[in-house]
Amino acid sequence: MEPCLHHDVADGTATVVIRNPAKRNALTPGMWRALPPLLERLAADPAVRALVLTGEGDTFSAGADIGSLGTTYEESTALALPAEEALAHFPKPTLAAVRGYCLGGGCQLAAACDLRFAEEGARFGVTPARLGIVYAPSSTRRLVDLVGPATAKYLLLSGELIGAERALRTGLVDEVLPPGGLDGRVAEFTRVLLSRSALTQAAAKEFTAGPVDPARLEYWREQASDSGETREGIAAFVERRAPRFGWTPPARSDRHPAVAGPSVPADHSR
Known part of the structure; x- marks a missing residue:
């Protein structure tokens, strides 16, 4: 199986699967480059209301393909950062499974998702200290915001792995x-997620x-006023029925950019 990002859309959810089983789903340069434009397309797809990121088989991702990493700070962050930021700025709910x-x-991408659900036995590690890589400030801040400075320092300074239960306790x-x-x-x-207001979520x-x-x-006040989402939500509550929320994002030229990162051909997605 060639390394790739496989994706499909069903019942309102886009599922993106990291596929490189020969290397425990390590991300190749082509896979890193493919993620931002793939996310941009999925963000613009009205059929997509949420996104799930996962790995092929029994591994989420062992991280970057080490052989593809550059030796300078710029080279070591050039591929991962645009992909991470594209995921962090995806305008719809995201969940790492x-x-x-x-x-x-791989952990960098999971941390960029809104939510992370893990199976017992999962192992997490933020490992730049093992390679002498300076973790980017934005990635460091995202980790600190997620788990707090104490756990962030434990992960970053040691490069040690933690299990799913500790990850749960610390908020990872x-x-x-x-x-x-x-x-x-x-x-x-x-x-x-799909049953809730997309306006509220965005x-x-x-x-x-x-x-x-x-x-x-x-802008958001105008959207809330014009959409009628609040009226529908309250009416549904009073009438004891499921709400029929109908807000959808305005045309791209009228809204906040969906994702960050460069637009390059998605040569490894399908």
Whole structure:
């Protein structure tokens, strides 16, 4: 099997699968480059309401293909950072479904997702100290925001791996599932996400990402006022029925950019 990012869309959810089983799903340069434009396409697809990132088989990802890493700071971060930022700025809910090893660049991608569900036995590691790589400031800050400075320092300074239960305690993962229970729980939870207001979700993702420009706050106020989402949500609650939320993102020229990172041909996605 050639290394690739396989993806499909079904029932409102896009699933992106990291495939390189010969190297424990390590990400090749082509796979890193393919992720930003793939995410851009999925963000623009009205059929996509949520995204799940996972790995082929029993491993999420062992990180970057070490043989492809450059020896300078610029070279070592040039591939992973655009992919990480594209995932972090994806405008719809994202969830990493983790089995087995989730290391290095793989953990970097998982941390860029909104949520992380893991199967018992999963192992997590942030490993630049093993290679003498300076972890990017944005990646470091994202990790600190997720697990706090103490655990971030433990992971970054030692490069040691932690298990799923410790990852759960420290906030690196949100749920730990027994063997065989991950896929069912992910499917169940994505159905929950799809039943909620896309307007609320999109605004929440932007607000939690950092300081909000007053113009952007006004934009979201207008969207909330014009969409009728609040009226529908309250009416559904009063009438004891499921809400029928209908908000969809405006045309691309009228909204915040969907993803960060360069647009390059997705030569390894299919």
